Amino acid sequence: MSSSKVLPRKSAPRESYHHGDLQAALLEAAVNLVRANGPDHLSLRAVAEQVGVSPSAVYHYFPDKDSLISELGDQLFIKMAEMQAVALGSIPGSSARAARMRYRELGRTYFRWANSEPNLFRLMFGGFCKIEKRGTHESEEAFLMLSKCLDDLLATGVITATMRKYGELISWTAVQGASTLIIEGILPEAAFEELLDGLELAMRGGAK
Amino acid sequence: MSSSKVLPRKSAPRESYHHGDLQAALLEAAVNLVRANGPDHLSLRAVAEQVGVSPSAVYHYFPDKDSLISELGDQLFIKMAEMQAVALGSIPGSSARAARMRYRELGRTYFRWANSEPNLFRLMFGGFCKIEKRGTHESEEAFLMLSKCLDDLLATGVITATMRKYGELISWTAVQGASTLIIEGILPEAAFEELLDGLELAMRGGAK
DNA sequence: CCCATAATCTGAACACTATTCAGATACCGA
DNA sequence: TCGGTATCTGAATAGTGTTCAGATTATGGG
Structure with missing residues (x-):
């Protein structure tokens, strides 16, 4: 089954024997x-x-099919990190409000990607690509953006120093898990914004 | 490639034409x-x-390969829920200490399963099985166990009422995400216990 | 400019896969 | 014991990943 949609051929039979790229x-x-x-x-x-x-x-160009898929995964990690960077760049300012918006938007970008391209998300995190160098590198980049975001939240007094310590870990894993559970139909889509509320509350030490 | 380990045949060629089960x-x-x-x-x-x-x-017995895989996924959800129940049952008592141990053990069971059987975990959450009836049913069962666990934490004063509201969502998504990120090699294995520390801290409102 | 060499791509082949279906086999109730 | 039925087989079809000898084209040196 699996419906196996057939995409139309990309272009007419090419003119030159060699393809170019x-x-x-x-x-x-x-x-x-x-x-x-x-x-x-x-x-x-x-x-x-x-x-x-x-x-x-x-x-x-690729020793086998799995290598192609793996390479594809690397590209997707890069693209995802780029989107995160764009999301951060779109919210300038050093106010507490700006820092909070950046935090939420970082998570939303992650989830929006997963939710709009579930099959690509599955490719990235479903054991298809052997993440050895590039994948981890891009992950570290994303990690650093999140770190900076949390530093801002701490600096503006939005979160406590105690929780700051666990900020990356809790935020990242929760957003990752919510993305998976939602695209697999186990949690409803609305759960994500609720999660962001809960995360923010948790980070600020449970105070209103 | 993919090494495709070949398992030895389960049993000698059977005697009866019909198989039994x-x-x-x-x-x-x-x-x-x-x-x-x-x-x-x-x-x-x-x-x-x-x-x-x-x-x-x-x-x-199965209309096609994907159906077999899907059915397999359902079984795995059931088995996982059973393991959760066993983990809870192994820690009786209504003390705050017991409640905290149950909370952590619930998360550990989830992660231990993922980490010891990564390919089965990938099957469950990698879009292979269409979760429609059974899968969600077992997920709800797991959700209820977590709820009860959080109720105990609230009753014994370990967590705040404010955070209780987000308890299931944050805990579940974070544990799910950590499991994925760790088995895919993006986070180190040690990150899981650290996450549990952070979650407990977050749930109790950031107080030491 | 031309030619040899290297890079690039093809065609056919091999072993393997999912899926279908007509028919063989074995069980079970009457 | 017999007929019917559930169960399983064998063979065939169409599609898969992968390999390799060879055809095609680009490129750089004379």
Whole structure:
């Protein structure tokens, strides 16, 4: 089953024998197929056909299918970190209010990504890509943004020093878990904003 | 690649033509294969061969491969809920100390399951099983255990009424997220106990 | 400019997969 | 004992990942 939506071929049969930038084209086709059909149900042949190239051509750029998927995962981690950075940049200012908005928006960006592209989120965190260098690197970048955000909250007196210590850990894991539980249909979508309320309250030491 | 460990055949070629309880045998074989090779990389034929039966026999019990996987997911949710119940039952008493131990043990059971069987955890929460009736039912059961646990914490004065309101949401999502992030190698294993410390602190309103 | 060399891609093949279905087999009730 | 039925097999179809010899095209040195 799995409905296996068929995407229209990307472009007419190319004119030149060589493709130009086949690696990038393959990754882009792959991300579209994963988006539509899920990280399982990805077919190498379908990727090749999308690009208009023979299946074996893929093996000049990736040793095997799992490597393509893994590389795709790395790209997604980078894109996600970029979105986080953009979200932070869109809320300047050093007031307590601005710091709180940044905190919430950071979480929302994480969740919005998961919720709008569940299959890509599953690819990232479903054991498909072996995170060894790049993945962890981008994760550390995201971690640092969150740290800075929490520093601001501490500086403006929104959260307590005691809770600051656990800020990254609790925030990150909760947002990650909520994203999973919501896209898998176990928690309702509305649970996310409620979670943000609870997190903020927890961070400020339970005071109103 | 994917190493695709081959498990030894479960039993010698059976004596009787009919199998007895093929459905259960198939699910058991499948869970072992998923455990070893991951939810993707599961082969129907391998499942059938493990049981010593023809590939087509599977289709008398499951309409297709995805249905088998989905059914498997349901079973895992049940087993997980059972483990939670056992964990709770192993710590009786109505003291604050007992209530705190139950809270932590509930989280540890969740994480221990994920960490000891990452591929089964991925199957449960990686979009492989369409959770429609049973899955959500078992999730609600787990939710109720957590609720009771939090009620005890509130009754014994360990946590504040304000935070009690967000207890299930924060605890569940954080434990879920930590499990994912740790088994995917993004957070170190030690992060889990630290998270429990942070959660307890958060629940009690940030007081030491 | 031309040619050799290297990079790139194809075609066909192999072993494997899910899925279907006509038919063989074994059980069970009458 | 017999007929019917649930159960399982065998073979076939279509699609998969992967390999490799060879065809095609780009590139740099004469």
